[in-house]
Amino acid sequence: MPALQVVSSIVELAINTALGLARNSDELVRALSGKCCTLHIQEVDITLSLHFSLPQKIDGKTSSEKRYVDVTIDDPWTEAQKQTILDNHAYVSISINALPELKKTSQLTRLIKLGKLDFYGDLYLIQKLSALFDELDIDLAEVLSQYIGDVPAHWLFTFAGSTKDKLTKHRESIMQALSDAALEEKPIAVRPIMLMNFIDEVKILQAGADRVAARIEKLEKDVN
Amino acid sequence: MSSDVTSSPSNIHESTTAEKDLIDFGYKQVNKSEKVDFVANVFHSVAAKYDVMNDLMSFGIHRLWKRYTIDCSGVKAGQRVLDLAGGTGDLAAKFSRIVGKTGQVILADINHSMLTVGKEKLVNKGIVGNLHYVQANAEELPFPDNHFDLITIAFGLRNVTDKSKALASMFRVLKPGGRLLVLEFSKPTTDALSKLYDAYSFHVLPKMGELVTQDGDSYQYLAESIRMHPEQTVLESMMKDVGFEQTSFTNMTGGIVALHRGYKF
Ligand SMILES: C[S@@+](CC[C@H](N)C(=O)[O-])C[C@H]1O[C@@H](n2cnc3c(N)ncnc32)[C@H](O)[C@@H]1O
Numbered sequence: 001m002p003a004l005q006v007v008s009s010i011v012e013l014a015i016n017t018a019l020g021l022a023r024n025s026d027e028l029v030r031a032l033s034g035k036c037c038t039l040h041i042q043e044v045d046i047t048l049s050l051h052f053s054l055p056q057k058i059d060g061k062t063s064s065e066k067r068y069v070d071v072t073i074d075d076p077w078t079e080a081q082k083q084t085i086l087d088n089h090a091y092v093s094i095s096i097n098a099l100p101e102l103k104k105t106s107q108l109t110r111l112i113k114l115g116k117l118d119f120y121g122d123l124y125l126i127q128k129l130s131a132l133f134d135e136l137d138i139d140l141a142e143v144l145s146q147y148i149g150d151v152p153a154h155w156l157f158t159f160a161g162s163t164k165d166k167l168t169k170h171r172e173s174i175m176q177a178l179s180d181a182a183l184e185e186k187p188i189a190v191r192p193i194m195l196m197n198f199i200d201e202v203k204i205l206q207a208g209a210d211r212v213a214a215r216i217e218k219l220e221k222d223v224n
Numbered sequence: 225m226s227s228d229v230t231s232s233p234s235n236i237h238e239s240t241t242a243e244k245d246l247i248d249f250g251y252k253q254v255n256k257s258e259k260v261d262f263v264a265n266v267f268h269s270v271a272a273k274y275d276v277m278n279d280l281m282s283f284g285i286h287r288l289w290k291r292y293t294i295d296c297s298g299v300k301a302g303q304r305v306l307d308l309a310g311g312t313g314d315l316a317a318k319f320s321r322i323v324g325k326t327g328q329v330i331l332a333d334i335n336h337s338m339l340t341v342g343k344e345k346l347v348n349k350g351i352v353g354n355l356h357y358v359q360a361n362a363e364e365l366p367f368p369d370n371h372f373d374l375i376t377i378a379f380g381l382r383n384v385t386d387k388s389k390a391l392a393s394m395f396r397v398l399k400p401g402g403r404l405l406v407l408e409f410s411k412p413t414t415d416a417l418s419k420l421y422d423a424y425s426f427h428v429l430p431k432m433g434e435l436v437t438q439d440g441d442s443y444q445y446l447a448e449s450i451r452m453h454p455e456q457t458v459l460e461s462m463m464k465d466v467g468f469e470q471t472s473f474t475n476m477t478g479g480i481v482a483l484h485r486g487y488k489f
Pocket of ligand 1: 263308309310311312313314333334335338360377378379380383
């Protein structure tokens, strides 16, 4: 089975789902539509191309499928390919560790200077790609309300919010309680003195068993 | 599906001329001029449920085979692509988004029903503008010479009556530097898999077809046509014979499916 294609379809599904949930995806993808960003992930030597498009409207209605990106896997790019890259294309070779930094538009130039990001083509596209992931506006309460209804979603988010507040407020005391518990629990664990006792008891048992064995041996001899 | 076909190879040895005029339709031998109609009947019959059956029969793996084909296409924005025997347009849909407004995709198929189902599906998905539908026979492509950057034919070639003629026709309409990708069922690479696959395609597939499309015969044809299709190396030499260069093939899922590549220079 083509395993890499499983990876690309998961990446494609994840990005499209996130974009499908966001309120501002059309606005963010518009600048990238019809363009392509190729990412070479250095450690695993995989080259993924993200081809962007905006879902078309037919007779004013949005299409049945909200798809913003198609992901393909390329063969490793040759130097010639990098040098002759098209206008509507950007190529970035990047380390997995630096991937999260790609989200921060302000970090791009720094990454290029540090040599952490090997770059060809249109820098503007990479800035837009970076902005896309940085500025996605997903209202989780609204998304959830589509599945479970407005009231439960509101209740769930209020509950989650207040729980988080409480946890933050009581962080100190919770940490204290946890460390006390750890200290209290310690004696339950096997202490050296208990271990010594146990060894002594085993020794006594062993001596008893030896005595019985010696007696049986003597009896056997007497019988014979 | 019509049963108006000669059903055993034994009755075709009367004269060499008769032999020359016969061709396989699955395991049956039919008149060359009739195969197109028989194949047409198969796909008219399955068109409406084609996509569902594809997912069921392959457990969804056909999507990965097609994905691999697209990955090997190297297609870029602005290019012109022909998805031949494109049916319900799985490949054409992706190509259309990749080549963008400045590019063009032609979904060509001999069968009107398959094109209609394909067009409806793709329009609903919002794929319009750069995608055009053409009813055409792969053997006589109605396009100018040196016209396409890429031609794909997925699970279509084995249904074509004269495969060499179709390959030559593809070679003609491909631009120099262009690439042909043939995705097709092929020969499993191990005996064990071969046996398992035979059992599945001759016993399970037709029953599945009967249940879902009320047409077990068409799926019996599918299984038979796969066995009659030239195996990997034979297909590769057929491609070379009509002029393709740098030909190669990649087996997928143990050779159940193979992707053949060839270039025109
Ligand atoms: C199994 S379907 C494949 C459809 C699509 N490419 C896919 O992968 O899902 C085979 C297609 O080949 C078409 N076909 C058969 N003979 C053909 C020919 N001579 N020229 C063009 N298309 C043909 C059929 O009409 C049918 O739509």
